[in-house]
Amino acid sequence: MFGKGLLTGMGVTIKHFFGKKETFCYPEEKLPVAEGFRGGNLTMDWRVCIACQLCAMACPNKALELKVVTDAKKKRHMEHYIHKTGRCLFCNLCVEACPVHTLQWDKNFAFSSWNKAAMTHDAVSDADRTDLKELLANIEAKAKAEAAEKAKAAAEAPAAPAKQQADAKGGEA
Numbered sequence: 001m002f003g004k005g006l007l008t009g010m011g012v013t014i015k016h017f018f019g020k021k022e023t024f025c026y027p028e029e030k031l032p033v034a035e036g037f038r039g040g041n042l043t044m045d046w047r048v049c050i051a052c053q054l055c056a057m058a059c060p061n062k063a064l065e066l067k068v069v070t071d072a073k074k075k076r077h078m079e080h081y082i083h084k085t086g087r088c089l090f091c092n093l094c095v096e097a098c099p100v101h102t103l104q105w106d107k108n109f110a111f112s113s114w115n116k117a118a119m120t121h122d123a124v125s126d127a128d129r130t131d132l133k134e135l136l137a138n139i140e141a142k143a144k145a146e147a148a149e150k151a152k153a154a155a156e157a158p159a160a161p162a163k164q165q166a167d168a169k170g171g172e173a
Helices: 002-018 054-058 093-097 126-172
Strands: 064-070 076-084 120-122
Touching: 054 064, 054 093, 076 126
Parallel strands: none
Antiparallel strands: 064 076, 076 120
């Protein structure tokens, strides 16, 4: 009786020893996160974002601060997208409200901090902000060139009908 229980226990131990590992070495290995996980910081692509600000309006705790800039062609672009994780409920209403589906969670579940300032995250990086400034400068230059072309065409347009009228009067006489 005593030997049978010992052999059964050792059998279970050996089976688990050579079986699939269920533990992770946490700081080195991250746990796999499910697809529907809501947490971490918000990420977005400013090139896709239409700056409609529906996400900020949908947030019940006002955890989002947005700064939108308008280019020369009256198109809006997101310059700052600040997510305050200390105020966030992780309710996912902002992600659901986005009409172009540019908002996503970064799946980082370990983002605690000791101070409140570290609980704010700007989803638009400095590199993205530099790209945005270049894009705005290019659009403004193109808009100025188009305006100069239109002004030049408008200046030439009245001269052409006056010349045609003068030719028509000269041909009648």
